[in-house]
Amino acid sequence: MHAGGRAVQYGWLPQSCTQKGAFTHASSGIYTGRCQRWVENCRRADLEDKTPDQLNKHYRLCAKHFETSMICRSSPYRTVLRDNAVPTIFDLTSHLNNPHSRHRKRIKELSEEEIRTLKQQKIDEAFEQEKMNQESVDNNIQNLATEEGGDDPVEDDVPLTQEERENKDYLKSLFEILILMGKQNIPLDGHSADELPEGLFTPDNFQALLEFRINSGDEVLRKRFETTAVNLAYCSEAQQKQMLEICESCVREEMLREVRDSHFFSIITDEVVNLAGEEHLPILVRFVDDSHNLREEFIGFLPYETDPEVLAVKFHTAITEKWGLNMEYCRGQAYVVSSGFASKMKTVATRLLEKYPQAVYTLASSCALNMWLAKSVPVLGVSVALGTIEEVCQFFQQSPQLLADLDNVISVLFQGHELKERGNELKELVRSHWTSRHDTFEIVVDLLQALVLCLDGINDASISSVAGRAHILSSTLADFDFVVIVVIVKNILSFTRAFGKNLQGQTSDVFFAASSLTAVLHSLNEVMENIEVYHEFWFEEATDLAVKLDLPIKLPGKLCRAQQGNANSEITPENYYKEALSIPAVEHIIQELKDIFSEQHLRALKCLSLVPSVMGQLKFNTSEEHHADMYKNDLPNPDTLSAELHCWRIKWKHRGKDIELPTTIYEALHLPDIKYFPNVYALLKVLCILPIMKVENEKFEVGRRRLKAYFKNTLTEQRSINLALLNINVDIKHDLDLMVDTYIKLYPEKAEFQEDFPPSSSSEPTEET
Template sequence: MDSKKKANIKENRHILKSVAESVLYCGRQCIALRGTSEKQNSTGNPGNFLALMKLLSNHDEKLKQHMERPKLRNATYLSPQTQNQMIDVIGKRIIQAQIVDEVKNAQIYTVMADEVTSHNVELMPLCVRFVDKDLNIREELLEICSLPRITGSHIATAIKDVLSHLNIEIGDCRGQGYDGASNMSSENVGVQALIKKEAPKAVYMHCNGHCLNLVIARSCALPLVRNMIDKMKSTIIFFTYSPKREQLLMEIVHKDAHSMGQRKPLIDICRTRWAERHDAYSHFYSAFVFIVKALEVIALGLHTEDYSQDVTTGWQGKYKAEAYSLLSGLQNFGFILTFLTVYQVLSHLTGITVKLQKTSVDIVEAFSMVDEVKNIYKELRETIEDDFNQIYKQAIRMAAQVDVQPTSQPRVAGRQTHRENVPAETVKDYYRRNMAIPFLDHVILEFESRFSPLSVTASRLLGLIPSIQCNSGVTVDISEVVQLYQDDLPSPELIDQELKRWTLKWQNKPSEHRPTSCAEAIKQCDALIYPNIFKLLKIACTLPVTSCECERSASTLRRLNTFMRSSMGEDRLSSLALIHTHYDMAVNLDEAVNIFSKLHPRRLELTSVLNP
């Protein structure tokens, strides 16, 4: 009887393990579990979960027998209720529990949040940043919760409720990473102020990715630059929103270009990320001549003999008029020169935009990257004469390809306040004084103002970096940091002596072997020999740089909340997001079966009282 009971339990657990495996597969691949019918023998679409179970049963005799002839008709473990319970077990009881344990072991952490709307419901991905046991910086999604409103008090309450529910001490929070909206950043009623009431050391950092985008947005508000971008957007929309017009452009490109590969001639301008926007500028630059030729085909009926009639004939009058308007805007030397200036000047931001989004970047490394780019722009401002001459020559060559010559400079009106009015003798001087120099000044000014909090915070931590410590010309005082985190340090009274030992350790090593960031330094810092410095480096690594992980987590909602499952409970949505986001995290299916059997005991035997 005992052996028969064990065999029965083993078979039942095998079936439930297959259920867990199917749920995990659907969750990781972000595909809907349910279909139009949840009955196995239904003629409609049974859904991905049941279809996958049927597929597995073709290679598993025990599972096939359970699917066709279950021992108990009311204990098949295939119902939507079981699916939800297994999703909760894998998402919350295993993946989330593992992250919570790692956060507790790290002792200190940073919270990052960002609100997003999905199917007319306000949701908030809540992420944590911490240093794990292997001394790697990690940013992980903790939960996605719904918000009744997006005021500072409601968001702060939601954050505190999640932390309290997961038994994570809010007093251990050392950083906050949000965007710069008033409900987040306000010093009185913002989220950061409300969280600081319970976690006074939780330093607020405006997402540096958003700061970089704001630098570009504010700099591009210059009238000449803004008008150029509007014309560029209108041109991209004109072609990409019409299959026939895009087909015409593609045919011109494939026939006249030497090699464009498989990439599209035009891509839409991203509104949030400059790295994606830079790609749009690159495509527009490469396809500029072909764009002008396509507009000439539509507006003026030129070059029709060179291409197929399907794309050169049958254009309605309103499209001809729109194409003629765009053609007049593009065949303008001021547009070409402004486009090249913006394209080349902002190209320096492409690399830093991508690097700032990495989870392993610490605040000192981010400051170093931002400072490097800022110095590039300052140097560019000093040599604007020579650099703009090169851009001007390139603009002349580009304009000649579309039969455009540098015309006389725009009229200058002394009392006009909504256009550029700096007097100039030549066309080149006009655009240099009215467009290039103001544009560069705007970029530098925005860098100074937007990244000043980053500079202040990072400057306090520079004294911990060996490459800076051993620089004889640099003296960095870390007394402010020691005073701020005095309660976190094991022996703050010995920090000066410890710092001397830390400096001597690296002075005897070549400069190329000295760590240049907190992430590198903490991996070479022995917590037993340098306990205070190790703790300060850990705090420095924990401070947030961007809130990109929240945005990446919010992007999963586009795949989760599809038209097939637009209505979904908060627990199911959060658990599926955890399963999908933490794709590479190992999940022990036997553990999932154990947890399920304890939380949801059913009619099938899954455990034995004598042999659990």
């Protein structure tokens, strides 16, 4: 037995029953009987004469002495015992073999004679105890509670002093302010000292909110700071950082608790971002919650390392040791990265696969296959072209007038019945985030002439900053190097366009796409075998487009400068781009497809035939057993899988005429009778969390959108790892008491209520407390 700890300790009686007045009499019915059982099971004869109220008030029992079925985990911070809970797990002999416990006091097992003697002594002492005041009683109980017996030390839950209560209330106010700032995306620093005149003190945002609470009537804060100089910083930056880290940790832990309860999960990273001048990887986790909903939540940032091997180690350490996830339950990994980072993240994926073979390396549903392939092409020119395309998209979408100007140019260029239809389609596309589509390069090629003409028109009509940027973009687009890159990449990716589109389609589309991979690879291998012919056609298309833009057909500028003075150089633009772009791009895409659609990944996608609509398209002639072997250890009853799958097929094959077949995993997981198919349910859960499967319900995919919104709406110098997590996970509940207790435990020297706040009459800013 322990003193009452927090979060994982339990009272002598179930907390759900400990309402005021429930145990005022020692003979209070069922609870008295349960107290006796608790005392007997603990073998604490010295406590047999205690009333239920005394036991519940002054004694605690550790959670490890209860069966897990006796614990109702309705909250991560306030665990409650079931009404009929009785401690049954005790080890009264382990200390005999423990050499470190020889100096600890032990409570021996009493004989019946010793018990009777002890009871008589207690009766004799009862009269004297009643004369003692409440303070003496509390002290005696505390002394008794510090005795240790077996593995169950007993202590008193010492009440807080007035100063301790006020200090906790003070810390709670600080945490409330920090959480508010995180949720509202308010930076801690409101002013730069370099921008203020010398001698002028202006509080930062945190102190300003704190002062506002004081002025609004917060008595705890007022008493805390009533003697403090008005120009004194109430809470140091170091203390703010420590408290923010605790806020971040508690919010993340609340989320990860649900992930652990779900067991299986997948890890996804988004594009590298800049935080406080350093590059970080945003990490998201995908899992199925208790309500059978697929969720994708943001869990934190990892500092980016240039060495891929070091990055792999730190990535694994952060997930397993820092955040406490068991990678044995990881069933998928996907990395959405900007150009230049792809090869390093592939190293991370490879290292994780070596340790955890079931953590399948897949494509993320949020990224079109063709864009993912283009970003990973190891050709610098492709990376530059992708950056230019993104800049052009952002440039025109910054103003309705710019979009209107582009519409007018498109209308002029796309005349005639057939061209007009494509022109109208392009007008709609430029108003969306078209740079993330599977046909992005096709759109760029079709729009290129219109983009250049429109940018040139803006440049001629204005001398503003917009015109300056338009001039730079126009010069970049109207370059033969850019033209030939987008044309060749467009043609190579045309072989994977339909395949990639299906991967982002319905569940049945994904299932049948897995079967078409062989054909896609066959086509690309044929291209590779006949690259001379294919490249000739691609280069001819590029030169035709360049002629429309009145561009010279030439080698890249860097290569031209290197060739100056070399009259014997026989390198032609066509041969150069074949060797530098076409061949490496085709080879790379073939290999990437093989890596990301490994045999294990394809077997997993074949299991999508469990979805009833896919079964129907296959005429219920499916064989999931063979493919489901890879998840055999994840099933609750693997021996009955074959029979269960047979019943699952029969259920849908002979359904009523008015019953429609569920078309997605999401619909299948929410079927009322899914509980009668435990193996099917387990398989569907694992398939659902594969990163390639899209989140059907958009409200459970807010993590990524909020992540992008945070970086779009926050200046680089004001970004904070801790505040970002609070802002992105704004709907995750938090426990202020837990945050305060954690802070007091981690920083006891800084949590003292007495601090030195010397009054100051000087108008000069003083040092932070």
